[in-house]
Amino acid sequence: MSIEDEIRYDTEISNTITKFMVWSAALDSGKEGLFQLFEDIIFNKDSHGKVSRNIIKALLNSEKQENWELVEKLLLAAQRQEGLRQTILEALDETSIGALQYMIKVLIDNKLTRFSSVVRAIDTWTGLGWDSEKETTVRNIIELASGYFTKPETIATGVKSKNNNEVYMALWVQGVLDVEKTVPYLHELLEKGSVEKKSLALKFAGETNDPYIEMPLYFKALEDENLQVLAFAVPRMNALLEANTKSKFYIENTDYPNFFDKVYNLAQSITEKEKTFEGKVFSWLNVKFERDTLYAAAINLVGDNNERLEAVLQHFEGFSINLREKLTRNLLGSFYSYSYYSNQNNQTKSEPTEFQRNFALRILKDRGESLVASAVNVLKDLSLTEEELTVFQELFKRKNSNLKKNLTAILIKQEDQKVVNFVDQTIEKGDLEQRMSMLNLMLQASEK
Incomplete structure (x- = not known):
């Protein structure tokens, strides 16, 4: 298939997500008739071609202004087509720096910051983290970006500004131009700046994803x-x-x-x-x-x-449930279970280590279901000592029927004398709930 047909039928065939780069290179090399094809598709003059994300990306990824101008015309013609406007602006994530700078000026000159798609796009580009923001703020942010792009020599001064918007956007423009050059600025802000400036440096660093x-x-x-x-x-x-x-x-x-x-x-x-x-x-x-x-x-x-x-x-018992679960997953590995039901499908054949065994006895008393279910999964096939079984006694006070059912299943697998001793001690010292549980245990043991 020719490159012209790839472009013309992009909405009907499965071109690769990077195909637009090939088209950009062809545009920049001046391939005959290609610019005209793009123009015809943009202005709906081609009999088959329709505007696609790849077509917009190809034009914006180009280094030639004439290609950016086509996208500008499409953007301005969008009027109430918020979806098209959003598609165009999202494409600026993968664009040439020249096209980004040009399109930012288009947004400013035509006062497009009033549209929600523009607000979202600027947030996505910069990582500022707003859900929605006043138009004056959005306009200020984008004007700062345009100013630093136009005069990159002012970036160093911008980073030293007291205004956080100016500092952040100076860093952002520098990051677009060469992200490595933001590093000295970030370290200086962290070492010498106020709490706000330190926080800003860390916020920006996170947005680099480097x-x-x-x-x-x-x-x-x-x-x-x-x-x-x-x-x-x-x-x-x-x-x-x-x-x-x-x-x-x-x-x-x-x-x-x-x-x-x-x-x-x-x-x-x-x-x-x-x-x-x-x-x-x-x-x-x-x-x-x-x-x-x-x-x-x-x-x-x-x-x-x-x-x-x-x-x-x-500090384990003082951790939040999420952190206790994380540590338990790390320590118990394949024995970790999200619920009692998961244990039925868990066919772990490996023998738990001594540490895992002791840890399971420790977390058996936890209130988190996944932790208790994981402990049960470790202990369910083990022969436990009478001292280890004493941990079970307090747990039979709980109203949780699933817990008591699983503890009973473990007890039934123990040696008869251990079970007899456990039942005697629990009946002697336990409350009504524990004694009722022992009655159930004896009934199940007699059926074994």
Whole structure:
């Protein structure tokens, strides 16, 4: 199929998502008749061709202004077609810098910031994080971008501004031009800036989605005990640690010395469990600090170090349910179960380690169903000592029928004398609920 037919029938055939790059290169090389084909499709003059996302991307990815002007005309002709306007603006995520700069000026000159698709698009490009915002703010943001693109020599001054909008957009334009050049600015803001400027630097770093830019800043932020700064650093830091748990990239990494100790000691030193910060850096931005996220980061840095694991486990019962579940998944592996029902389908054949056995007995008393179900999954085929079985006694006080059913199933598999002793002790010391459970246990045992 010729390149002309690929373009003409793009809405009817399955072109690859990167095909627009080939078309852009062909446009820039001046392939005869190609610009005319695009123009005819844009103005609905071609008998078959229809405007598609790939066609818009090809024009915007080009380095020639005449191609951008076609998209400009399409955008201005969109009028009430919000969907078309959104498609055009979304395509600017994968565009040439020249086209982005040109289209930003089009938005300003034609006062298009009043449209919701424009507001969403600018938010997507910049990562500012607004759901909806006043037109004056949106216009201010985009005018700042245009100004820095036009005069990139003013970026350094913009980064030092007291106005957070100016600082952020100076960083953003520099990031578009060359993201590596934002790194010195970010470190300076984190080291010498106010709490607001430190938070802004961390916010921007997260939007780069470049771990080699982000993590050195987050690591440095751990030295700052201000909860607002940590609220901007810790969630994304933990997400990077989580993503690299299996590779152990950050564990014992010499670029981040004593990483576990830094995180763990900081978590211990902070008394507040959580704190929400509203309207920080930008009026629409809210962030939340949660101490458990620091502990989650510590868990991700444990690796094979048993001393670190023991240190974290000291706080286990005080963790949130989500964090207890995360740690249990890590420690029990294939024995982890989301519910009692899942246990019926879990055909784990491996023998639990001594540590897993002891940990299961510990979490058996937890109130989280997945944790208790996981403990049951570890213990269900084991021969338990009489001392270990004493853990079960308190649990028979609970009204949870699923729990008691699973505990009874484990008990029935034990040696007869252990069961007799367990029943005698529970009846002697237990309440009515426990005694009724023992009656049920004896009935089931007699049917065995």
